[in-house]
Amino acid sequence: MRKYFFRRLFWGLVTIVVIVTVNFLILKLVPGDPVTALIGEYPAPDEYIAQVRVEFGLDEPLTVQFANYVTNLVQGDFGYSFANRKAVLPLILERAQYTLQLILPGIAIAFLLGVFLAVVTAVRRSGVLDTTVSSIVMFGYSMPSFWLGQVLVLIFAVGLSWLPAAGIRSVRVQPTGVAGALDLAAHMILPLICVVSFKIAIVLRVARASVVGVMHDDFVTTARAKGVSERAIMWKHVLPNAMVPVIVVLGYNLGHALTSSILVETVFAWPGLGTLFVKSIASRDYPVLQGILVLATVMVVAGNLLADFVAALVDPRVRKSMGARRGE
Amino acid sequence: MKLRPWALSLSTLLLSTAGPALAQDPDPTYGGTAIVVVGDELTSLNPAITSGSGEGVVGCMVLEGLVEIDGEGNPVPALAKSWTISDDGLSYTFELRETSWHDGEPFTADDVVYAFTNVNSKYAPLFSAQLGKRIESVVADGPHAVTVNLSEPFGPFMRILTCWNGGAITPKHVFEGTDPNTNPASSEMIGTGPFKFETWNTGDSIRLVKNEAYWKEGRPYLDGVVARFMPNAASRVQAMLAGEADFIQKYYFPVSDLPAVEASPALKTMPASQAPNNLLGFFNVTKPPFDNKELRQALFSLVDRDFIFKAGFGGQGMKATGPIPKQVSWASNPDLSYDEMYPADVDAVNAKLDELGFARGSDGTRFETSIIFEAAVPERLKAATAIQAAWQEVGVKVNVEPLERALLLPRAYTDGDFGVLIISYGTYGDPALGIARVYITSSIGKNYGNASGYSNPQVDELFAQGATLAETSARSAAYREAEKIIAEELPVMTLHENKGIDAAVANLYGIWGYEGAGRFGEAYFAE
Numbered sequence: 001m002r003k004y005f006f007r008r009l010f011w012g013l014v015t016i017v018v019i020v021t022v023n024f025l026i027l028k029l030v031p032g033d034p035v036t037a038l039i040g041e042y043p044a045p046d047e048y049i050a051q052v053r054v055e056f057g058l059d060e061p062l063t064v065q066f067a068n069y070v071t072n073l074v075q076g077d078f079g080y081s082f083a084n085r086k087a088v089l090p091l092i093l094e095r096a097q098y099t100l101q102l103i104l105p106g107i108a109i110a111f112l113l114g115v116f117l118a119v120v121t122a123v124r125r126s127g128v129l130d131t132t133v134s135s136i137v138m139f140g141y142s143m144p145s146f147w148l149g150q151v152l153v154l155i156f157a158v159g160l161s162w163l164p165a166a167g168i169r170s171v172r173v174q175p176t177g178v179a180g181a182l183d184l185a186a187h188m189i190l191p192l193i194c195v196v197s198f199k200i201a202i203v204l205r206v207a208r209a210s211v212v213g214v215m216h217d218d219f220v221t222t223a224r225a226k227g228v229s230e231r232a233i234m235w236k237h238v239l240p241n242a243m244v245p246v247i248v249v250l251g252y253n254l255g256h257a258l259t260s261s262i263l264v265e266t267v268f269a270w271p272g273l274g275t276l277f278v279k280s281i282a283s284r285d286y287p288v289l290q291g292i293l294v295l296a297t298v299m300v301v302a303g304n305l306l307a308d309f310v311a312a313l314v315d316p317r318v319r320k321s322m323g324a325r326r327g328e
Numbered sequence: 329m330k331l332r333p334w335a336l337s338l339s340t341l342l343l344s345t346a347g348p349a350l351a352q353d354p355d356p357t358y359g360g361t362a363i364v365v366v367g368d369e370l371t372s373l374n375p376a377i378t379s380g381s382g383e384g385v386v387g388c389m390v391l392e393g394l395v396e397i398d399g400e401g402n403p404v405p406a407l408a409k410s411w412t413i414s415d416d417g418l419s420y421t422f423e424l425r426e427t428s429w430h431d432g433e434p435f436t437a438d439d440v441v442y443a444f445t446n447v448n449s450k451y452a453p454l455f456s457a458q459l460g461k462r463i464e465s466v467v468a469d470g471p472h473a474v475t476v477n478l479s480e481p482f483g484p485f486m487r488i489l490t491c492w493n494g495g496a497i498t499p500k501h502v503f504e505g506t507d508p509n510t511n512p513a514s515s516e517m518i519g520t521g522p523f524k525f526e527t528w529n530t531g532d533s534i535r536l537v538k539n540e541a542y543w544k545e546g547r548p549y550l551d552g553v554v555a556r557f558m559p560n561a562a563s564r565v566q567a568m569l570a571g572e573a574d575f576i577q578k579y580y581f582p583v584s585d586l587p588a589v590e591a592s593p594a595l596k597t598m599p600a601s602q603a604p605n606n607l608l609g610f611f612n613v614t615k616p617p618f619d620n621k622e623l624r625q626a627l628f629s630l631v632d633r634d635f636i637f638k639a640g641f642g643g644q645g646m647k648a649t650g651p652i653p654k655q656v657s658w659a660s661n662p663d664l665s666y667d668e669m670y671p672a673d674v675d676a677v678n679a680k681l682d683e684l685g686f687a688r689g690s691d692g693t694r695f696e697t698s699i700i701f702e703a704a705v706p707e708r709l710k711a712a713t714a715i716q717a718a719w720q721e722v723g724v725k726v727n728v729e730p731l732e733r734a735l736l737l738p739r740a741y742t743d744g745d746f747g748v749l750i751i752s753y754g755t756y757g758d759p760a761l762g763i764a765r766v767y768i769t770s771s772i773g774k775n776y777g778n779a780s781g782y783s784n785p786q787v788d789e790l791f792a793q794g795a796t797l798a799e800t801s802a803r804s805a806a807y808r809e810a811e812k813i814i815a816e817e818l819p820v821m822t823l824h825e826n827k828g829i830d831a832a833v834a835n836l837y838g839i840w841g842y843e844g845a846g847r848f849g850e851a852y853f854a855e
Contacts, residue, residue: 032734036775038371038509040379041754042453043765043774045460051450055509083371085515094530150562157570165570166563171533171554172361172572269558269567271531279368279559284734 008308012301019297020073020290024066027286034058034082034284056082069290078294079287083280088291092273096258096295098168099265099272102188103257106195111250113196114203119234121204122211134204141201145194149267152190163189166269191268195261199253206249210242217241244311251307255300258292353837354854361552362836362851365564365576369531369557374514375845376443376496377451381579384492386555388845389536390430390519393495394422394440395486397843401658401757403486404842407435407497407520417481417798424472427543429499430524437468442500444476447508452494458761459488481798484758491521492602492844493756522548522849532557542849549838549852561585565831568595574836577846578602578828583707586642589831600828601839601846603757604655606648607636607711608766609699609821610740610749614781617686617695618747624818626680629670630718636824640710645826651814652755652763652807653825658800659759661808664815666822677722686723694723697747700739703730708750711823715748740779749779752826757843759807760795767791767814782819 035052053059057068072079078088117137121130140148157165164170164187175183214220215238223233253260262274269275273292280288366382375387394408408422427435444466448455464477478485489495497520502513517525520543523536534555538548556573558564558580565585567573569592578600589595609631611618618624637647646653649667652660686694699715701708709730716726726747731739739745753776755762764771768788771777790810797803814820830846832839838850 030734031738032732033738036734036737038378039453039775040381040383041776042379043457043771043777044453045457048450048453048456052509055507080510084369085372085510085512091530098531150566153563153566153570157572158566161570165567165572166558167556167572168532169529170572171363171535171556266560267563269532269556269560269563271529271557275369275531275557275559282368282732282734 005309008305012305015301016294016297020070020294021066023290023293024069027289028062028065030284032284034286038082038283056080073294078291081280081285081288083283083285084288088287092276092288092291092295095271095273095276098270099258099261099274101168102191102264102270102272103195103261105188106192106261107199107250107253107257109192110196110199110203110253111246114200115207115239115246117200118204118207118211119239122208122215123230123234125208125212137201137204140197143197144263145198146263146267148197149190149194149264152193153267156190163187168271191261191264191270194264194267202249202253203246207242207246210245211238214238214242240314244315247311247314248307251303251310253303254306255303256296257303258296258299356549356838356852357855358549358852359551360853361554362550362574362848362853363554363556363572364848365558365567365573365580366555367557367561367580368559370534370555372514373517373525373534374496374498374508375452375491376447376455376494376498377508377514379453379494381577382555385577385579385845386534386536386553387496387517388491388521389523389553389848390517390521390525391491391496391498392519392521393491393493393497394424394489395495396847397487397490397757399841399843401843403489406490407440408489418478419475420478420485421469421473421475424474425543426472427520428541429501429520430518430539431499431502433499433501434471435497435499435520436471437474438471439500440474440497441466441468442504443497447498447503448494448496451508452496454756454761455488455494458482459485480796482760483795483797483800483803484756484760487756487758487761490844493761523550523553526552544849548849550848553848565589568831568833574833575839575846576831578830581829581831583640583642583644585831586644586829594834595831596834597829597831598840600830601842601844602828603755603762603843604645604653604825604827605752605754605762606651606653606822607640607707607750607752607824607826609711609715609823610746610751610766610779611819611821612744612746612748612780613819614744617697620684621817622680623684623686625670626677626684627719627722627724628666628818628821629672630674630677630722631715631821631823632672632718633666633823635714636707636711640707640714641824641826644829645824648822648825650811651766651820651822652759652811655825655827656755656757656759658804659763659794659807661811664808664811666815669815674721681722681724688723692723693725696725696727698727698729699748699750700729700731700736700746701750702733702736704733705752707824708752711750737775741773741775741777744779744781748821750823751776751779759791759810763807764791764795766820767810780819782814782817784813784817787813 035049038052081088081091084091117133121133124130153165156163168187170183220233223237258273262277265272265274266278277292370382372383373387373390375384392406394406395403396406398404407425409425411420411422413420424437429435449460450456462478462482464479467475469475487493499518502518503511508514515528522539522542524539526535526537528534537552561582564576564580565588589597611624613619633647650664654660681694688694699712701712712728716728719726740749765777767782768791769783772781787810790806794803794806835854837854838852839846
């Protein structure tokens with residue numbers, strides 16, 4: 001198990017190095033000039049443009065820029081954002097916190113609700129409840145979150161005035177304490193619905209298929225023959241055995257947590273990494289784009305590693321398959 | 329040095345007659361926080377280092393220039409109480425206001441000398457491009473007087489001294505010895521303006537609070553202003569309808585949302601504070617087929633500017649009649665009219681194209697060309713498709729290519745890889761600042777400059793005269809002559825003369841009437 005862990009970790013690090021290099025090159029090859037976004041919409045004197053280019057190290061050859069970037073990166077320096085006039089790492093960590101504030105509850109709700117609905121619909125499969133739940137969930141999955149967000153705002157913010165339309169906090173008044181927490185919760189509801197509506201479908205489909213599969217295993221028949229109640233069979237025997245694929249999906253979603261809510265953040269002016277990413281593409285803010293991609297890569301690798309190890313903890317068969325590799 | 333006192337008296341008169349609000353507006357009340365929508369998160373709060381609109385709108389609530397420009401286009405006092413101009417138009421002496429920076433340090437002539445010499449002349453795009461080489465010296469004449477000496481007279485000099493146009497005065501004691509591009513003080517700005525910086529919630533908003541020690545007695549009316557970042561255009565009016573925003577400036581107000589604003593009694597539209605801007609269609613005159621003047625003239629006659637005015641801009645602004653907007657009345661030629669010069673006649677255009685040798689191929693196409701424009705701006709797509717449809721009728725196939733701005737700029741200004749470029753240019757209320765760059769030779773190859781590649785020494789000379797002559801009448805004559813030439817040679821089609829509109833809640837007053845960023849120091853909510 002330990003050897004397996006270190007092997008996965010090693011290949012995870014290799015993946016990160018490769019992606020950092022490829023990202024750097026791709027971003028530099030994309031046409032566009034970050035200086036134009038900085039200067040604005042007026043023909044600037046050549047001397048000024050040259051001066052800005054020197055200030056941000058854009059006058060150096062590509063190889064020098066890459067060497068500087070990697071040297072700084074290994075020292076934890078992600079560079080300086082042209083467009084935000086801030087160091088990149090604190091900037092993206094601050095914005096990542098807002099994204100996680102939205103995405104982690106979204107994944108948690110999608111996971112819990114998805115697994116619950118999977119069990120309910122697996123037990124009554126092909127019934128009215130199964131069909132209804134599956135249809136609603138697939139409808140939510142099929143709707144572009146961008147569009148769904150606008151519709152929710154029109155209904156619940158503009159039409160009914162029940163919930164805020166945008167942002168993470170009220171800005172006209174500045175509630176604190178409990179009122180501040182409630183204010184944050186109110187701002188989270190509509191974006192959360194968009195996040196959950198997409199993710200729940202994935203969890204539900206994987207979990208339902210897995211539960212249905214396990215329900216036909218021999219040990220379930222044996223348990224039933226021994227007189228174990230259906231409720232106990234489901235929650236104590238079927239569900240733990242059906243969880244491995246769901247955990248893999250969960251790990252995948254955690255890995256993509258930082259970049260999976262770009263559209264939702266844009267619609268709701270949520271100050272997360274998604275809005276920063278879109279803005280940074282438009283302004284060709286290379287250091288920020290590279291920083292976000294590095295962070296996202298680390299998250300994907302870490303999320304997948306985590307999912308593998310949790311699966312091993314949950315399911316002895318996975319542990320056993322890892323052990324088999326010792327002899328390789 | 330002989331001084332001309334007329335500027336002082338004119339300014340004093342204008343200041344005394346310019347009330348806090350328009351005559352029909354209700355009485356001002358104190359209090360409230362206005363929520364102002366901007367698009368993407370700002371790059372800083374320093375309008376002296378960028379010409380970005382968001383930085384200007386919000387930064388100019390914190391910083392100020394020496395003057396403002398009133399609704400008639402005249403300079404009126406801001407940080408300068410008064411000024412005199414030497415007879416030769418080379419020296420401007422300003423008497424400065426005795427006030428303090430937001431941190432309590434006194435504002436003095438040294439600040440102006442430092443800012444003009446080290447910040448505005450080097451970092452502010454409009455200021456540095458127009459004044460960087462024209463300012464010979466900036467000299468403090470005591471703690472509250474400063475003289476700017478120019479190498480040649482420059483008509484729009486005062487106009488560039490506004491905060492909005494790049495003349496914001498930044499504090500010497502904060503910026504001296506630093507690079508304003510990287511100094512964090514450019515974001516946590518200390519100014520002299522009606523509002524003080526309080527907090528910057530990254531990705532979300534900037535909060536400004538009332539400057540209780542503001543030099544203008546009784547101002548500002550508002551307790552504060554919050555600038556809210558809303559990158560998605562479709563969400564902005566929704567936020568306003570939901571009561572979460574109070575003001576959307578023209579740059580951030582999608583024309584497609586105009587009906588929603590007009591339908592709501594809680595909202596209103598107002599003519600934007602900024603000087604008019606032109607929607608332009610640059611022909612690429614450096615290569616065939618648009619190096620042919622007669623072809624340009626023939627095809628332009630078919631472009632339906634009325635459709636662009638009504639469908640593209642929802643009837644806002646004016647149908648374009650010439651290269652200089654009629655709204656800049658002192659400079660535009662009242663007798664010049666595209667309608668008279670270029671009446672639409674499809675048969676005549678077909679005949680002209682035949683005569684010019686652009687014969688139809690077997691599929692009826694004479695030649696193929698491209699129109700490029702920024703994809704994010706819907707009215708440009710409407711203009712492009714209007715041109716496509718019109719030219720299709722005479723056998724010219726147009727490929728419409730919407731592009732991301734970062735891709736558009738090199739194709740338009742560096743590579744010259746287009747047939748027609750559609751883009752909008754601000755006029756800054758003076759042809760020397762906003763129109764000349766479209767046509768003069770020296771701005772070829774520069775972003776937001778002369779994309780067509782057109783070069784005419786006579787036009788260059790007329791624009792140079794217009795910029796450097798002292799008397800307005802002489803300037804007008806030069807521009808009107810230049811306008812005649814460029815309307816006839818037609819390197820650029822003026823497709824629409826736009827004013828732009830702001831959207832606001834119905835009970836917000838005081839912002840409008842002057843040129844520039846909007847007067848938030850005068851803004852108030854009515855009961």
